[in-house]
Amino acid sequence: MPQTAIAAEQAPTNRALREFLHGLPGVDEVGARERAAGLATRSVKTTAKAAALDLAVRMVDLTTLEGADTPGKVRALAAKARRPDPDDPDAPSAAAVCVYSDLVAVASEAVRGSGVGVASVATAFPSGRAPLEAKLADTRRAVADGATEIDMVIDRGAFLSGDYRKVHEEITAVKEACGGAHLKVILETGELATLDNVRRASWLAMGAGADFIKTSTGKVAPAATPPVVLVMLEAVRDNLAATGRAVGVKPAGGIRTAKDAIRNLVMVQEVAGPRWLDPALFRIGASSLLNDLLMQRSKLRTGAYAGPDYFTID
Amino acid sequence: MPEHRHDGAEAPRVAVRKTHKLYIGGAFPRSESGRSYPVASADGEHLANAGMASRKDARDAVAAARKAFPGWAGRTAYNRGQILYRAAEMMEGRRAQFTAELSAATGAGRPEAEREVSAAIDRWVYYAGWTDKAAQVLGGSNPVSGPYDNRSAPEPTGVVGVLAPQEAPLLGLVSVLAPVIAMGNTAVLVASERAPLPAVALAEVLATSDLPGGVANILTGRTAELAPPLAAHADVNALDLAGAGESAADLEEAAAETLKRVLRPDPAVEWEADPGLSRIRPFLETKTVWHPVGT
Numbered sequence: 001m002p003q004t005a006i007a008a009e010q011a012p013t014n015r016a017l018r019e020f021l022h023g024l025p026g027v028d029e030v031g032a033r034e035r036a037a038g039l040a041t042r043s044v045k046t047t048a049k050a051a052a053l054d055l056a057v058r059m060v061d062l063t064t065l066e067g068a069d070t071p072g073k074v075r076a077l078a079a080k081a082r083r084p085d086p087d088d089p090d091a092p093s094a095a096a097v098c099v100y101s102d103l104v105a106v107a108s109e110a111v112r113g114s115g116v117g118v119a120s121v122a123t124a125f126p127s128g129r130a131p132l133e134a135k136l137a138d139t140r141r142a143v144a145d146g147a148t149e150i151d152m153v154i155d156r157g158a159f160l161s162g163d164y165r166k167v168h169e170e171i172t173a174v175k176e177a178c179g180g181a182h183l184k185v186i187l188e189t190g191e192l193a194t195l196d197n198v199r200r201a202s203w204l205a206m207g208a209g210a211d212f213i214k215t216s217t218g219k220v221a222p223a224a225t226p227p228v229v230l231v232m233l234e235a236v237r238d239n240l241a242a243t244g245r246a247v248g249v250k251p252a253g254g255i256r257t258a259k260d261a262i263r264n265l266v267m268v269q270e271v272a273g274p275r276w277l278d279p280a281l282f283r284i285g286a287s288s289l290l291n292d293l294l295m296q297r298s299k300l301r302t303g304a305y306a307g308p309d310y311f312t313i314d
Numbered sequence: 315m316p317e318h319r320h321d322g323a324e325a326p327r328v329a330v331r332k333t334h335k336l337y338i339g340g341a342f343p344r345s346e347s348g349r350s351y352p353v354a355s356a357d358g359e360h361l362a363n364a365g366m367a368s369r370k371d372a373r374d375a376v377a378a379a380r381k382a383f384p385g386w387a388g389r390t391a392y393n394r395g396q397i398l399y400r401a402a403e404m405m406e407g408r409r410a411q412f413t414a415e416l417s418a419a420t421g422a423g424r425p426e427a428e429r430e431v432s433a434a435i436d437r438w439v440y441y442a443g444w445t446d447k448a449a450q451v452l453g454g455s456n457p458v459s460g461p462y463d464n465r466s467a468p469e470p471t472g473v474v475g476v477l478a479p480q481e482a483p484l485l486g487l488v489s490v491l492a493p494v495i496a497m498g499n500t501a502v503l504v505a506s507e508r509a510p511l512p513a514v515a516l517a518e519v520l521a522t523s524d525l526p527g528g529v530a531n532i533l534t535g536r537t538a539e540l541a542p543p544l545a546a547h548a549d550v551n552a553l554d555l556a557g558a559g560e561s562a563a564d565l566e567e568a569a570a571e572t573l574k575r576v577l578r579p580d581p582a583v584e585w586e587a588d589p590g591l592s593r594i595r596p597f598l599e600t601k602t603v604w605h606p607v608g609t
Contacts, residue, residue: 304571305373307549 006207017164027195036226078110101142108146119149126217128153171208184212190220202235212248223253252285337517339378340527356421367533375531379500382528387498395445402438419509468598470498472551475544483509493593510534
């Protein structure tokens with residue numbers, strides 16, 4: 001565990017960043033995979049399962065990121081985030097809706113007064129290939145339209161070629177453009193090749209001021225695999241010890257079943273600690289997951305297996 | 315080269331015993347519960363241990379059946395007919411095994427068992443024939459008072475839970491499964507509790523008949539344990555209660571909660587008799603299309 005972290009205030013040099021990031025202990029890939037697989041075998045039943053399902057619903061960033069998105073679809077999604085299961089008034093709301101930046105105004109109007117946040121992907125999502133000015137303009141516009149959270153992508157090309165300073169500068173610039181909005185930094189771990197890189201990118205993003213580190217855009221496979229989430233949870237835990245700042249984690253992409261979600265919660269509890277079992281510090285980016293969570297809730301409530309015909313499609 | 319013992323006799327070959335498993339999604343898994351139960355012949359002799367499916371296996375089977383439904387319903391009727399006929403071909407090739415298992419299960423003599431196996435094989439051929447004909451009998455062009463071409467056509471209802479009859483473990487089994495899948499439904503079948511081995515053999519036939527995985531899922535175990543979760547499952551569209559026995563009324567009540575189609579058991583059923591459309595029609599929905607004439 002590193003004793004220090006990257007200081008957010010000063011602009012560090014590439015060399016200082018490389019020294020710090022490459023000085024991080026290497027990740028034992030086999031060990032990480034084993035640990036994640038071991039935690040996935042935990043059995044969570046009855047009251048614990050009911051609590052886990054409700055918590056998972058409260059952590060969902062209900063997402064639609066398609067070229068075919070329309071204001072109507074975003075409104076439907078917002079209605080679902082506010083009241084996921086109309087049959088059950090006890091069902092909690094989702095954490096936020098996550099949309100493209102041009103639909104933020106629609107989403108923020110649709111969730112007004114409900115406590116559901118509006119997250120907007122920005123900075124040339126999903127590739128991150130655009131000039132910094134365009135990325136900042138994208139971010140400012142989303143915040144002005146009412147986004148409470150910004151999901152930015154890092155420049156993977158710069159990261160992989162060792163230009164850590166460029167990545168760091170972009171994150172700090174976007175963080176500044178966010179103003180009061182929370183910044184989630186998408187590492188796109190599916191393109192980072194190794195778990196060592198995932199650890200480095202996590203520390204780089206946290207040092208540059210990220211409020212959350214997020215695994216993926218959902219457009220690249222593999223996305224939020226258990227070992228990746230494990231490494232990121234370790235990073236936020238160690239970052240808290242080193243700096244006193246708690247950064248959140250958001251796995252996104254590939255988490256489709258309630259079982260997967262509960263496995264993630266077990267990992268959160270065991271790796272980062274119970275403090276992270278909170279929508280303020282752990283989110284799950286998903287679209288189809290919510291229905292499975294609702295079906296499992298309904299199974300616990302009624303005793304009968306639920307069917308998708310009884311839940312909205314989007 | 316065979317191993318020789320010091321006394322010159324050949325070592326006895328280690329027996330290859332069969333583990334009877336479930337058939338879910340085209341694969342042969344053990345029960346998720348790890349349980350099995352002893353199956354005895356008609357005269358009480360131990361035959362084998364069969365897998366004892368749990369309600370979670372039933373849930374998995376329903377998920378597999380749901381996944382397979384669009385593909386199977388989308389096949390042409392002719393193609394489904396070919397595949398059902400293929401099942402008959404595969405059964406014919408295993409005639410000796412089916413005869414032996416049937417005669418052990420029911421205590422029937424060899425000629426009687428042979429006759430039932432033949433009848434079961436012929437039933438596949440029978441329903442293979444119906445696949446592309448039932449639509450003509452049950453659908454058609456409707457006379458309407460207006461300038462419209464009005465047509466009705468039957469469509470499969472979806473995932474069907476089938477409780478196979480407790481008696482007639484082979485002919486009864488084929489007689490309830492074949493009509494359900496013939497028209498494009500997918501099935502989760504609970505085999506006869508007392509005599510499940512013919513159903514396990516049938517699963518092996520289906521697995522080699524080009525039937526896509528998940529179209530027919532076969533569970534062995536306690537009917538009283540597996541039937542209630544199937545009856546209450548919101549993603550099951552219809553139930554055939556042939557093997558429900560005393561619990562049929564309760565299951566029908568549970569099924570009503572999600573408006574399932576239910577085929578009640580017929581206490582006077584003769585499995586040898588010509589079934590006609592009696593087991594096809596209950597698992598179909600009628601789609602009617604109005605089309606303006608002349609456009």
